[in-house]
Amino acid sequence: MELPFAESWKIKMVEPIHKSTREQREQWLKDAHYNVFQLPAVQVYIDLITDSGTGAMSDRQWAGMMLGDESYAGATSFFKLKDTITRLTGFEYVIPTHQGRAAENVLFSYLVHEGDIVPGNSHFDTTKGHIEARHATAWDITVDEARDTQLEIPFKGNADPRKLEAVLAEHADRVPFILVTITNNTAGGQPVSMQNLREVRAIADRYGKRVLFDSARFAENAYFIKTREAGYADKTIKEIAREMFSYADGMTMSAKKDAIVNMGGFIATRHRDWYEGAKGFCVQYEGYLTYGGMNGRDMNALAIGLNENTEFDNLDTRIRQVAYLGHRLDEFGIPYQRPAGGHAIFIDATKVLTHVPKEEFPAQTLTVELYLEAGIRGCEIGYILADRDPVTRENRFGGLDLLRLAIPRRVYTNNHMDVVAVALKNVFDRREQITHGVRITWEAPIMRHFTVQLERV
Numbered sequence: 001m002e003l004p005f006a007e008s009w010k011i012k013m014v015e016p017i018h019k020s021t022r023e024q025r026e027q028w029l030k031d032a033h034y035n036v037f038q039l040p041a042v043q044v045y046i047d048l049i050t051d052s053g054t055g056a057m058s059d060r061q062w063a064g065m066m067l068g069d070e071s072y073a074g075a076t077s078f079f080k081l082k083d084t085i086t087r088l089t090g091f092e093y094v095i096p097t098h099q100g101r102a103a104e105n106v107l108f109s110y111l112v113h114e115g116d117i118v119p120g121n122s123h124f125d126t127t128k129g130h131i132e133a134r135h136a137t138a139w140d141i142t143v144d145e146a147r148d149t150q151l152e153i154p155f156k157g158n159a160d161p162r163k164l165e166a167v168l169a170e171h172a173d174r175v176p177f178i179l180v181t182i183t184n185n186t187a188g189g190q191p192v193s194m195q196n197l198r199e200v201r202a203i204a205d206r207y208g209k210r211v212l213f214d215s216a217r218f219a220e221n222a223y224f225i226k227t228r229e230a231g232y233a234d235k236t237i238k239e240i241a242r243e244m245f246s247y248a249d250g251m252t253m254s255a256k257k258d259a260i261v262n263m264g265g266f267i268a269t270r271h272r273d274w275y276e277g278a279k280g281f282c283v284q285y286e287g288y289l290t291y292g293g294m295n296g297r298d299m300n301a302l303a304i305g306l307n308e309n310t311e312f313d314n315l316d317t318r319i320r321q322v323a324y325l326g327h328r329l330d331e332f333g334i335p336y337q338r339p340a341g342g343h344a345i346f347i348d349a350t351k352v353l354t355h356v357p358k359e360e361f362p363a364q365t366l367t368v369e370l371y372l373e374a375g376i377r378g379c380e381i382g383y384i385l386a387d388r389d390p391v392t393r394e395n396r397f398g399g400l401d402l403l404r405l406a407i408p409r410r411v412y413t414n415n416h417m418d419v420v421a422v423a424l425k426n427v428f429d430r431r432e433q434i435t436h437g438v439r440i441t442w443e444a445p446i447m448r449h450f451t452v453q454l455e456r457v
């Protein structure tokens, strides 16, 4: 008999978590204005609000913390980090930053100007924010298939080469670089194929443009290339990552994802001019060039985390857990963005709460119901997150309305996933009775989802 699959690690330290009663949760959620971002974490039993900065570090990473060099300039921790990044990516120039959006801020301060167009496969929200704040346009070139949640294709995160060609043919002079997000977070943690990275590179070369990877989940992307794309089954994750980055000119990284640290990020590039252009902004916004907003100990943990999470077994454990939750939901017929992505399951709320009108925010309503059911905190990636149209001030109902269940790395067991699946089933079983959603009583002008206040209709 074939041995069953099990995690590639064992547990050395635990943190207690607590259940609550439905009555408590009713009160707490009311106090939080039906916005789960406003809930104190102690009121949450299983927290799937994000996989960002919520992972469990390894014993090696904690040991690395003790060896941190806190010298202001030229710390050994910086050189360890830089060497690791260069070895994994081939990029010679490295600028540390305190997290991913800070890397965007530093690099885009140099590269993005008013009137520019940055084409990309679903820009992440902070990335889009940093482009739009500079009065430039984030131009979406994601493949159309990404919008069909039930379509099962291996590389749903790809950039559409025809859309990229079209924008370059018309506006090449306004494009400072092409952005490829790996994995495509916004489209559901869906991967980008090596073939697609090669195509983007070829088009970029034809127009004399550079390519930047938004690389928060590059290791998960490499795992999908290994397991889904012809010709890569026998390559290591590190070999695949190295080839992926060979098609890019540089990267921004939120290390809170695939480097499994609680805080951190960086920029890396092969081009001296990008480095020279960005470094002044690092000093201005983040700190001196050899720490850029990070502690020496945190740079050590980051370097070790990058190394660990570009090993197959670690990624296999993680991605199989996401898939496991997907399989459990399949048993109950609950619709989610297919196939299961790298870091989260995205429930298609409009297909579950069919009686809740879009004006009453089905995905937010499902987020509320799941919390009330079992103290599980997900995150709405839907109509509330989409904000209002900046011109008409109307709600944007054009995109998908999803409940994201993001799974922290190395934190929960599959028993927790079973609780999540059954809690969702219980909500799913009474979906016909859920006919009303929520309405907004207060909202911020942009990025409203963090602070929005709601009430039940």
Ligand SMILES: *Cc1c(COP(=O)(O)O)cnc(C)c1O
Pocket (backbone or CB within 6 Å): 052, 099, 100, 101, 102, 124, 126, 127, 181, 185, 214, 215, 216, 217, 253, 254, 255, 256, 257, 264, 265
């Ligand atoms: C998280 C993330 C960012 C921003 O990184 P932070 O560390 O949260 O600032 C940028 N791009 C992608 C794809 C991300 O997932």
